[in-house]
Amino acid sequence: MSENVKRNIPPRPSLKSLEDKAVWLSFVLLAIGLHVFEATLPSLGPWFKLGLANIMTLLALVMLGARAALMLAIARVIIGSIFIGTLFTPTFFISLAGALTAATVLVVLYKMFPRMSLISLSLLAAVAHMSGQFIAVETWFIQQPAIYYLLPPLLLLSCISGWINGAISNYIWQRFKRES
């Protein structure tokens, strides 16, 4: 019997697990930074943001797995909202709904189609993000289906931002793969 077991000391985590946690934490910090940075940018419209923080969710998904991506999406909205000062405001709940919908769609698609490209994943996640936000607004705040009149132009903008975010994620992921 080893000395550790005798003293009831839990076994040390593996180096791989520690490395994954460090990478996840750095992704969370980057995602929060992007979330806050985006809040300081001049808005392209009342309902539209570029969704740069979703790049980190995508990277977490392909590098660390589904659980890490979902946890990252939740963590960055909560901590980011503390920095911006929108915690528990309608903006926070709408943002959380969008981020969770996008992350769930990402995870499901990635499990179902593992060979799907990051741009395709990002495109569908961006559309899901916008749709999730509108469903949240219609369910919790404005109980009027007329709110969906605003959706089509914003979905078009989401497609553009989703494509660009997917391309950035793909570029970073290729660089990671090449240099590691």
Add this chain to the structure above:
Amino acid sequence: MNDANSHLKTDKVSFRQCLKGTWTDRVLLVFLLISIALLWFQIEKTLSHGLPTAHVYHGEILLASYPLPNDDKVIHVAAEGEIGVSDIEISKHGIHFVSSPCTTHYCMLSGHKKHTGSVIACVPNHIMVVIRGASDNTQPHFDAVTE
């Protein structure tokens, strides 16, 4: 030597290459764009193109309904929402949030909207103004309704 260089060239990660995407990405993009355009067209089709009328809602409740005036008449609607009163102006220039108790003021920054199907919403105050055509069968025909 040339062979080695060409190998390095193809191995290099280029952002431009990443931005182009694959054929599957492009097909998916086209599919999404067509679907969104069809959705937009469908929404436009369901909205009638009669005399535009502004409807003010607090959640599910219709607070007021006014046709957009053609003259210089300016109507102010004080819509009481969850966090206070939003002042909404209805004029020949369209609908406009003059003041709002929310902190973001996105509703006020939306400016004037006058086309059928236009929506301005103040999410924190649960107030929404939408312009529909007067011949819309889903809505009753009134000159003005208040509650």
